[in-house]
Amino acid sequence: MHRSLGDFLMDLFQNAVEAGATQIRVEVRQDSSRLHLVVTDNGKGMTPEELRRAQDPFYTDGRKHPDRKVGLGLPLVIQTLEGTGGEFALESRPGEGTKVRAVFNLEHWDTPPEGDWSVVFTQVMAWPGSHDVELVRAWGEGKDHGYQVSRQDLVEAVGSFEDVEALMLLKEYFRSQESMEDGK
Amino acid sequence: MTLQELRAMREAGKKAMDRRIIEDKTIEIVVGMGTCGIAAGAKETLDAFIEELASKDIKNAVIKQTGCMGFCHSEPTVAIHMNGMPDIIYGNVNAETARQIVHSHILEKRLVDKHVFDRPAKDIVKEN
Ligand SMILES: Nc1ncnc2c1ncn2[C@@H]1O[C@H](COP(=O)(O)OP(=O)(O)OP(=O)(O)O)[C@@H](O)[C@H]1O
Ligand SMILES: [Mg+2]
Numbered sequence: 001m002h003r004s005l006g007d008f009l010m011d012l013f014q015n016a017v018e019a020g021a022t023q024i025r026v027e028v029r030q031d032s033s034r035l036h037l038v039v040t041d042n043g044k045g046m047t048p049e050e051l052r053r054a055q056d057p058f059y060t061d062g063r064k065h066p067d068r069k070v071g072l073g074l075p076l077v078i079q080t081l082e083g084t085g086g087e088f089a090l091e092s093r094p095g096e097g098t099k100v101r102a103v104f105n106l107e108h109w110d111t112p113p114e115g116d117w118s119v120v121f122t123q124v125m126a127w128p129g130s131h132d133v134e135l136v137r138a139w140g141e142g143k144d145h146g147y148q149v150s151r152q153d154l155v156e157a158v159g160s161f162e163d164v165e166a167l168m169l170l171k172e173y174f175r176s177q178e179s180m181e182d183g184k
Numbered sequence: 185m186t187l188q189e190l191r192a193m194r195e196a197g198k199k200a201m202d203r204r205i206i207e208d209k210t211i212e213i214v215v216g217m218g219t220c221g222i223a224a225g226a227k228e229t230l231d232a233f234i235e236e237l238a239s240k241d242i243k244n245a246v247i248k249q250t251g252c253m254g255f256c257h258s259e260p261t262v263a264i265h266m267n268g269m270p271d272i273i274y275g276n277v278n279a280e281t282a283r284q285i286v287h288s289h290i291l292e293k294r295l296v297d298k299h300v301f302d303r304p305a306k307d308i309v310k311e312n
Contacts (some may be wrong), residue, residue, distance in 0.1 A: 002226075005225065007222050007223070007227065008228065010217070010221050010222050011222065014217075014218070014219070014251065018251075019286065049282060066285075073219045076223075076240065077217075098289075113287075115219045115227075116231075119227060119231045122231075123217070123227060123230060123231075123249065126249065127217075127249055128249065128250075149187070152189075153187055154278065156187075156189075156191075157187045157190045157194060158190060158191070158193040158194045159194065162246045162247060162248060163243070163245070163246055163247075164234060164237045164238050164243060164245050165197050165238070165243060165248060166194065167247060168234060168235075168238045169190060169193055169194055171195070171231075171234070172185065173185050173190050176185035177185070
């Protein structure tokens with residue numbers, strides 16, 4: 001169903017926004033065989049019971065998708081990771097926030113393709129709301145190789161993210177940052 | 185590209201836009217990007233709108249993302265609001281259909297009938 005790892009990131013990111021977070025940290029770190037997605041937010045968090053339910057594919061509160069009987073987001077990530085030798089960790093404290101860590105095994109045949117990160121990051125940054133996003137991108141084992149940018153920085157540079165020109169520039173910006181990987 | 189370069193490019197673009205005759209008609213495109221939309225390829229749909237509008241030099245368009253619009257079974261869904269056309273929700277919009285919507289609906293003011301998911305009652309749809 002999901003076509004790329006970027007789709008999973010979008011899901012995790014949207015959960016953070018939906019939890020009312022004002023600060024969201026998105027980390028995408030990649031080495032030769034693994035891709036780490038870590039999304040940390042200061043949203044409403046979950047109680048242990050909510051945490052358990054959130055990971056249960058057969059539980060849904062039925063509010064959001066009246067036509068659909070199964071929640072998709074987290075169970076889908078978990079299912080994909082389980083079948084491909086990945087790792088999943090979810091930590092949450094009510095009133096404090098949530099941290100989701102998904103590590104994809106890039107060497108497994110059934111791991112979805114990465115997708116186009118410039119497109120994904122553009123859409124993450126342009127997602128409506130007044131929250132801030134800190135994007136941390138890294139290649140290799142250490143964090144020395146990569147880049148970091150916040151939504152606030154980008155808002156200051158381009159103003160609104162809603163017009164075609166701003167969205168094109170945002171994507172070009174990420175394309176140029178992502179191309180740093182080629183120079184490694 | 186640094187943030188300063190990004191800012192400079194944005195400012196140059198704005199100046200060029202001010203010099204052009206700005207049409208007052210604004211086009212608003214809203215793409216449903218909930219989990220169900222994304223699973224159906226909404227990321228590619230949104231990107232296709234951005235690329236196609238940019239390549240046709242259509243500057244008076246606003247593109248917004250929204251969560252689940254409640255039509256999970258016909259995702260990706262896209263709502264289009266513009267002067268001279270009824271408000272329309274298109275369903276099952278892949279990248280190819282997105283480009284078709286830019287050509288027909290936005291540029292030629294013709295509905296892309298096969299994908300119309302919802303529209304106002306017939307009698308209030310103005311014929312163009
Ligand atoms: N970052 C988070 N902070 C707080 N609660 C969360 C977070 N992520 C998930 N949850 C809780 O877990 C539930 C399940 O999340 P999941 O993404 O699987 O489904 P959903 O967001 O409700 O629907 P969708 O299928 O559209 O993603 C959410 O409804 C929410 O209650
Ligand atoms: Mg979700």
